[in-house]
Amino acid sequence: MARLQEKVLTSNFNFKESPFKIKYRKYLHAAVDILSRLKKYPLAFVGLIVLVVYFLMAVFAPFLCPHDPAESNISIRLKPPIFLGGDWSNPLGTDSIGRDLLSRIIYGSRVSLLIGVITVSISVVVGSSLGAVAGYFHGRFDALLSRLADLLLAFPFLIFTIGAMAFMGPGFWNLIIALSFKSWVEFYRLVRGEMLSEKNKEYVEAAKALGQNDFTIILSEIMPNIFHSILVLATLRLGYLIVAEASLSFLGLGVPPEIPAWGSMIQSGKNHMMNAFWISTLPGMALVVLVLSINLLGEGLRDILDPRLRID
Amino acid sequence: MLQIRNLTSVFPTDSGMIKAVNGVDFHLKQGQIVGLVGESGCGKSATMLSILRLLPHPGKIIQGEVLFEGEDLLKKPLSEMRKIRGRKISMIFQDPMTTLNPVFKVGEQIRESMVIHGFFKKDGWNGFDFFRRRRKRKEIDKVISLMEEVGIPSADLRYYDYPHQFSGGMQQRALIAIALACNPRVILADEPTTALDVTIQAQILDLLRRINEEHGTGIILVTHDLGVAAEFCHEIAVMYAGRIVERSKTDDIIEDPKHPYTQGLLKSIPRIVKHKQKLYVIPGSVPDLLQMPPGCAFAPRCVYAIKKCKEKNVPLTEIEEGRYVRCINYI
């Protein structure tokens, strides 16, 4: 790692490169730097690895699954997993209508990660761009948006999302809209606050004196400096959003029932806790491990990059 | 009365032991004021905290003795130590803004000191709590008269104020009242005026001097300002990098400083003179306490340093009656 870092850092820096390439290199430096510092936080590193494994699992789901997750076979319903006396054809057993649990759990990671990542991306893009503009220009637009942000923050997250889903009905995109509707505010507040404090610093003054326009200053001067705070917040929010998605699916308000999601799997197993507890506990474990590792990574990143950022 | 012998305190860190206090020897006689002078970071505050055994974690005292009224404080059990803190030896801290607890009324904080040391029991309180209100009233009156004594105006009203409602000078007076609450034998004043305005500094020092004269309280005054110490103390000990480098009567030190570091300090005191004169600056900087030179700690900055200085450390030696210097040139 250290060698890679050295290589990137010492590669000759050419001022004639396009601004895009320079910017790109800045982020590359940051990424390599973060990775090498993560080594000191073994738990966060484990979190990162687990997260990568989940991502691979989600991407290659069709190749990993022994069965079609939707295929039901009543004759093998409630089959126990291998460690409770089941067999290898359904390593983690089957659910109440005989669907293979392992395949459903693997496919369930797709829903959780897709919804989490898409929502976080929307929130980051919307929240940071609005926050950047509001913080940098700090005018009427800022006043208006900040009022809206206060309003949205006056709602508890889950209640807002449940309410929104109640009116929009279950659905993949509906869920993303409902989650994003409030989630961008955190990023807005973060970036706006950072903008307010960064924009008076000397390097911004210098860029202004050089005659750069405002948007160039925001994008290529200030943003790289607050990038790490956004990264930390995004990681921590990802865990929270995955929990929110699972909670909604658990209530039957998330993705439609035909898509395998961990939350709805736990819900469907609830009625079989007496005789087949694995139906709800195994997807639950998958969820908890994912959320734990994301949070471990997030807290590690926070300790490294931005110790003063604390969201509760 | 208070005698410190070979006191050594360390702070273990990731990169090694920091010897904040390194074999410090000095003593305070009854009713005396001793100044402990040195640059910031030379271990003056750590010495004070070591005397009361209040070094913040992970600092610890590894050797030496602190003899108070014939007993070694370092060997006492903690419960005994608590009876001395605030009762026999109390301390005034550097920054009054952060030293008073923000959530308690100032008067209550002063009263607390008296209460924990059973100071009110003497006033005819027999252990039964029949007249709690009246007793409390009496206690409050006593605190108020103490507040008046340290120069807090309209003390009967100020008793009920919170610390942030006090100005810096008033906060320091309140802290002095806390230190004085149980009429201690010794007050350790750790840079009591550094955080204050110059005019208020003089008032606080006057107050301390009055306390010293009226109550016969011994005071150890820690300061980085040799001028203040010269004006105020009977004896001065100069500290450098955790060690005492010179110690003697104030007049001797001011008129005839022996140690090169003391000489440098004296030269660098700004004086009001007619001609603009460049201020003297001791060359170099304080050594890293993690990488102390083997010989005299001051040698790298010393104009008189000879080869031997860097090889061997010399002890604090009495060169004349009551004059102690740690320098090879005087042996």
Next chain:
Amino acid sequence: MKGIKILERILLAIPIMLGIAIIIFFFMRLTPGDPVDIMMGKAGMVSKAEIANLRKEFNLDKPLHIQLFLFLKGLLKFDLGKSFTKGMPVMELIKETLPATIELALFAMMFALIIAIPVGVISAVKQNSWIDRFAMAGSFFGISMPHFWLAIVAILIFSVKLNLLPTQGRISYGVELAHITGLYVFDSIVTGNLEALIDTLKHIILPAVSLGSAMAAIVARVMRSSMLEVLRQDYIVLARAKGLPEWLVITKHAVKNALIPTITVVGLQMGVLLGGNMIIETVFGWPGIGRMVVNAIFARDYPLVQGVVMFYAFVYITANLIVDIIYTVVNPKIQL
């Protein structure tokens, strides 16, 4: 002077309430078609006249701004509309289910604070000891665990495997209890009904613990970090230099300071408590507001959902207002 500050806070909450009402109102209009269409679409076989009547009853025939005006006017009179499915005013339904929810929330909060504050204090005092590490690992788990998952695990262990505690409802069938306040634990204490007291306590343990543990986890962490911050302060050294015994230094001088930032976090956590309450009540069949609103969502009872969400927002804002006021009272630095 503090009075003015508090009054200012209360006045500031009013526009926020208004804004929330408007957001909820427009969210409801986001539904494709209008609620009556959707509701009746399922029932089928309803005459056009009936639909028109319903529209009129719910003011859906009037222009949007009039609807908004009527909605806000109703709110002023604490009129949250009328439930489609139950035919009762929403406010009545909330009143009916409120005690169950309050009881659960109170127990969850009590559990959280009673556990979290001492744990936070001890962890900070014994920083990096095994107690600290264990407590912080526990609170990390607590933060990462979804409410419903904790509830499921709790049911699995304490009911299914150990058969110790009931999993559904507030009181066993056949246990008699006079209803005075609707808070069953309180009622059974007041009436001296020991059987009912034990039974209701058994019922409330699992839901309260599952609901409160996330709050406990966060409060413990915040308490720990603010204690660590406070213990570094000069006034702690002064307290020691005064000769105070260590336990007094901690409990009197440190804890009171450390509680101030913690109070704010408790207020923010009220939101988590309210959201979790919907899920926990559903899992444990707890007859409170949360379960009612989840049922209402599936019954497409829009006025009820709208009313309850409005109510939740109101509770959340009020709770934070109360926390703000406590903060103002406790913190001597806020004076003007």
